[in-house]
Each structure stands twice: as structure tokens, then as C-alpha cells.
Amino acid sequence: MAYAAGVVGAAGYAGVELVRLLLAHPDFELRAITSNADAGQALASVYPAFAGVSDLVFTTHDDPALAGCDVVFLAVPHTAALAVVPQLLASGVTVVDLSADYRLDDPAVYERWYGVAHTSPELITERAFGLPELFADDLARLAERHAAGDAVLVACAGCFPTATSLAAAPAMRLGWVADEGPVVVDAISGVTGAGKTPSARTHFCSADENLEAYNVCRHRHTPEIEQILGASGRVVFTPHLAPLRRGLLSTVTLPLAPGARGLTAEDAVACYRDAYAGRSFVRVLDAGQTPKTASVVGSNACQIGLAVNAEAGALIAIGAIDNLCKGAAGQAVQCANIVFGLDERRGLPQVALPI
Ligand SMILES: NC(=O)C1=CN([C@@H]2O[C@H](COP(=O)(O)OP(=O)(O)OC[C@H]3O[C@@H](n4cnc5c(N)ncnc54)[C@H](OP(=O)(O)O)[C@@H]3O)[C@@H](O)[C@H]2O)C=CC1
Numbered sequence: 001m002a003y004a005a006g007v008v009g010a011a012g013y014a015g016v017e018l019v020r021l022l023l024a025h026p027d028f029e030l031r032a033i034t035s036n037a038d039a040g041q042a043l044a045s046v047y048p049a050f051a052g053v054s055d056l057v058f059t060t061h062d063d064p065a066l067a068g069c070d071v072v073f074l075a076v077p078h079t080a081a082l083a084v085v086p087q088l089l090a091s092g093v094t095v096v097d098l099s100a101d102y103r104l105d106d107p108a109v110y111e112r113w114y115g116v117a118h119t120s121p122e123l124i125t126e127r128a129f130g131l132p133e134l135f136a137d138d139l140a141r142l143a144e145r146h147a148a149g150d151a152v153l154v155a156c157a158g159c160f161p162t163a164t165s166l167a168a169a170p171a172m173r174l175g176w177v178a179d180e181g182p183v184v185v186d187a188i189s190g191v192t193g194a195g196k197t198p199s200a201r202t203h204f205c206s207a208d209e210n211l212e213a214y215n216v217c218r219h220r221h222t223p224e225i226e227q228i229l230g231a232s233g234r235v236v237f238t239p240h241l242a243p244l245r246r247g248l249l250s251t252v253t254l255p256l257a258p259g260a261r262g263l264t265a266e267d268a269v270a271c272y273r274d275a276y277a278g279r280s281f282v283r284v285l286d287a288g289q290t291p292k293t294a295s296v297v298g299s300n301a302c303q304i305g306l307a308v309n310a311e312a313g314a315l316i317a318i319g320a321i322d323n324l325c326k327g328a329a330g331q332a333v334q335c336a337n338i339v340f341g342l343d344e345r346r347g348l349p350q351v352a353l354p355i
Pocket residue numbers: 008009010011012013014015034035036037038061074075076077078080098099100157158159192193194195196197323324327328
């Protein structure tokens with residue numbers, strides 16, 4: 001039996017990647033794709049890649065068909081999900097939200113970084129945080145509730161937090177990181193990370209042949225990374241924009257605790273492989289290898305590289321993902337698979353476009 005699925009914001013970059021994945025998914029049947037801007041237009045006329053594959057037509061964001069779905073994926077901008085999530089849950093629909101609206105545990109922190117009051121904070125305590133390799137218990141609890149008949153909410157992790165946290169969390173959890181000192185995150189994203197509406201920074205003429213840092217010391221993913229890593233007030237996060245369509249690379253520099261100063265890259269790789277045992281999307285490279293975006297783009301994989309700077313007493317952990325797949329749509333489908341009791345790999349690409 002296929003579960004009925006809908007995508008709100010399906011004409012956006014994350015939304016159309018969801019459409020691509022769900023149309024090929026053996027257990028979900030895509031019934032509704034919404035876009036106010038493109039309502040009434042065929043998917044294949046807006047995105048010709050779907051010609052001959054799907055006859056779906058975009059409907060408006062208030063399409064009543066959404067309430068008849070088993071699961072709805074929200075690929076709408078942050079703050080827009082606040083108006084949609086409570087209604088869908090009340091209609092008995094499970095929601096996988098790609099926006100930031102239900103990610104932060106503390107509604108006051110959300111208000112400070114997103115500039116609006118949270119209108120349904122009670123749902124934050126019930127949701128699972130959608131980063132399966134680090135919050136497996138959270139999602140397993142949600143899967144149990146879903147199996148018992150509840151409509152449930154997953155708040156998927158953001159793109160920068162996903163690559164950063166998969167790279168840094170095992171070191172934090174294993175106690176290798178000093179209690180003090182900054183956790184330095186230098187991360188680079190492709191332009192699709194900014195969504196499909198061009199801004200002065202993402203216009204072709206600005207982004208092409210250019211590299212730049214932005215939102216230095218004030219990017220809204222800082223509190224999300226701190227929450228995941230348990231590193232409140234310590235994350236120095238500097239995002240950069242690169243002239244790539246897809247791909248995100250995050251380099252995290254972690255100060256080693258005195259007891260971990262003898263750590264070698266080989267030890268770190270072995271421990272990380274233990275920490276991610278059984279998680280097929282996270283691949284820890286051999287010591288001496290570094291991940292690259294070209295090796296993950298088009299797949300739901302996260303590749304991790306590890307190095308130790310013994311003189312400086314630092315671990316360097318690097319994560320590479322496709323921002324639209326493991327950083328957004330792929331991770332959302334992975335979370336839905338888990339909530340619906342399916343193998344987390346169902347319908348998801350394991351291998352990147354090799355060239
Ligand atoms: N791009 C990425 O790499 C990642 C994105 N995300 C998250 O996914 C979400 C979508 O991002 P992205 O695809 O990049 O953005 P886009 O700007 O490309 O697309 C946004 C979509 O949301 C719809 N939309 C806009 N305003 C509203 C509203 N008020 N109510 C309902 N729908 C609305 C738009 O509809 P219309 O077609 O009518 O204009 C459009 O389809 C965001 O929350 C983003 O943070 C998460 C991780 C990575």
C-alpha cells in the first residue's frame with residue numbers, strides 16, 4: 001500500500017527536489033504539489049525535467065487535498081510553516097517540516113533569531129528533531145506514536161547544521177572536546193541553499209566567479225548548531241557562498257580536551273565509524289582523505305573527513321552534503337521513512353553523480 005503524500009512549496013528548490021524523490025519512492029504516492037505562483041500549471045511545464053514522467057499540476061497552498069494525505073512535506077520559508085503545521089496536524093496529517101519553525105527547543109530563542117513570536121510552542125515539545133543519525137531515539141518515539149494512529153511532526157535540521165553536526169557531534173559526545181574555547185565552523189554552500197528567488201548576493205552576476213562570507217557572527221543557524229552539539233555560546237559560525245548549484249562543505253575546528261591530546265586521526269576515524277555503525281548515509285573517510293561536495297551531490301550521503309593538529313591541540317572534522325538532498329529533501333524523506341516504519345533508505349539515492 002502506498003501512503004498519500006503532498007508537498008507544500010513544491011515549486012521551490014527544496015520542494016522540487018522532494019517531488020523528484022517522492023515520484024520515484026516505492027511507498028509514497030505524490031497526490032498534491034502546491035505553489036501559489038505556479039498554480040494551474042503542469043509540473044512538467046515549470047520543470048521540463050519531469051516531462052513524460054508525471055502529469056501532476058500545481059495547486060494553491062490551501063489545496064484541500066492536503067488534508068487527505070497521510071504525510072505532507074512543508075518546503076516553505078521559515079515563519080510560513082507556523083500557520084500551516086497546526087492545521088495539518090489537527091486534520092490528522094503527519095507533517096515533515098523543512099523550515100526552521102519547530103527546530104529550536106526554546107521559543108524565546110526562536111523569537112530572538114527569527115524575529116516573530118512562536119504561535120504554537122506546545123508542538124515543539126512533541127516534535128522529533130529530524131537528523132536521524134543523531135536523534136534516532138526521538139524519531140523512534142515518533143514512529144511508535146504514528147503506528148498508534150497519531151499525526152506527528154518532524155522538524156528537519158537545517159542544511160548547515162546537518163553537515164556541521166554530523167562532522168562534530170561524535171567528538172563532542174565522546175568527550176574529546178575541551179570545555180572552553182570556540183568551536184569554529186567555516187562552511188560553504190552552493191547557491192540553491194538560498195532558494196529560488198535571486199537576491200543581490202545570489203544573482204548570477206554576483207555569485208559567479210566569487211566567494212564571500214556572509215551573516216558573520218549573526219547567522220540564524222548558530223543557535224541550531226549550538227543546540228544539537230550542546231555547545232551553547234561557543235559556536236563561531238561563518239557561512240560562505242560559492243558559485244556551485246548544489247553542495248555544502250562544513251569544516252569544524254574543535255579544541256581537544258587535555259585527556260584527548262594524544263588522539264590520532266586513525267583513532268578518530270575508528271571511533272567515528274563505531275558511532276555511525278549501521279547508518280548507511282554517513283560515510284567516514286580513511287585518515288588522510290578529505291570529503292568533497294562532488295562526491296555527494298545527487299545523493300543523500302554525508303561524507304566526513306577527520307584530521308588532528310597535534311601541535312595546536314585541535315580536531316578538524318569536515319562534512320560534505322548535497323544541501324538539497326541530505327540537507328533538505330532527502331533528509332525529510334529519510335525521516336518520513338522512519339516515522340512510517342520503513343527502511344530509512346527507501347527511495348533515496350545512495351551514490352552521488354560520479355562525474
Ligand atoms: N534550499 C536549501 O538548500 C534548503 C532549504 N531548506 C528549507 O526549505 C524551505 C524552502 O526553501 P527553498 O526551497 O530553498 O525556498 P524557495 O524560495 O526556493 O521556495 C519556497 C517555496 O515556498 C513557497 N512559499 C513562499 N511563501 C509561502 C507562504 N507564506 N506560505 C506557503 N508557501 C510559501 C513558495 O511558493 P510559490 O511557489 O507560490 O512562490 C515556494 O514554492 C525553507 O524553509 C528552507 O529554509 C532547508 C534546508 C536546505
